[in-house]
Amino acid sequence: MKNTNYFSLKNVGFLFTFFAASLLIAISSCDSKPPKNSRVAQAAKGKVHFQKYCSQCHGADGTGIIVDTMGLQPANLTKIRASRKSDEFPILEIANKIDGRKMAKAHGSRDMPIWGEVFSEQEFMSEKEIKGKLGELIAYLMSIQV
Numbered sequence: 455m456k457n458t459n460y461f462s463l464k465n466v467g468f469l470f471t472f473f474a475a476s477l478l479i480a481i482s483s484c485d486s487k488p489p490k491n492s493r494v495a496q497a498a499k500g501k502v503h504f505q506k507y508c509s510q511c512h513g514a515d516g517t518g519i520i521v522d523t524m525g526l527q528p529a530n531l532t533k534i535r536a537s538r539k540s541d542e543f544p545i546l547e548i549a550n551k552i553d554g555r556k557m558a559k560a561h562g563s564r565d566m567p568i569w570g571e572v573f574s575e576q577e578f579m580s581e582k583e584i585k586g587k588l589g590e591l592i593a594y595l596m597s598i599q600v
C-alpha cells in the first residue's frame with residue numbers, strides 16, 4: 455500500500471513538471487507580436503513618424519546630426535533620460551518641447567519646428583490625433599534611451 459502511494463505521488467509530481475514545461479514551451483513559442491496599443495506597438499509607430507519628421511535633423515537613430523547649413527546641433531535624443539540624471543523619462547516636458555506651441559511664447563524663437571502647429575495647421579490633425587502622435591513619438595524616444 456505504502457509503495458503504491460509513494461509511486462503515484464511521484465507520478466503526480468512528474469505530470470506536474472511535464473505540464474509546467476509544456477506550458478512554458480507553449481508560451482515561449484507564441485506569436486510574439488505585441489498587443490495593440492502596448493508601449494512596444496506604440497514605439498513601432500513612433501519610429502515610423504520619427505523617420506518621416508525628425509530623422510533629417512536628429513539622425514535615423516536619434517543621436518543627432520549637424521545641420522550644416524544652419525550650423526545647429528540638434529539634441530541627441532538617446533540621452534534625454536541620462537542628461538536629466540533621473541530614472542524617470544520626463545514625458546510631459548518632452549511632449550511640450552516637441553509640440554512647442556506652449557513653449558514658443560515663453561522662449562521666443564527656437565531651432566526646431568513647432569510640431570503642434572505643423573500637425574494642426576499643415577496636416578489638419580485634431581488635438582486628439584496630435585496627442586496620439588506625440589504619445590507614439592515619445593514611446594519611440596523612450597525605447598531608444600541609452
Ligand code: HEC
Nearest residue numbers: 507508511526527528529534548551552564565566569591
Ligand atoms: C529642423 C531640424 C529639426 C527637426 C526636423 C526636428 N528637430 Fe528636434 N531639435 C532640433 C534642434 C536644433 C534641437 C535643440 C535646440 C532646440 O531645442 O531648439 C532639438 C531638440 C529636440 C528635443 C529636446 C531634447 C532635450 O533633451 O530637451 C526633442 C525631444 C526633439 N528635438 C524631438 C524631435 C522630434 C520628436 C522631432 C520630429 C517630430 C524633431 N525633434 C524634429 C532640430 C530638429
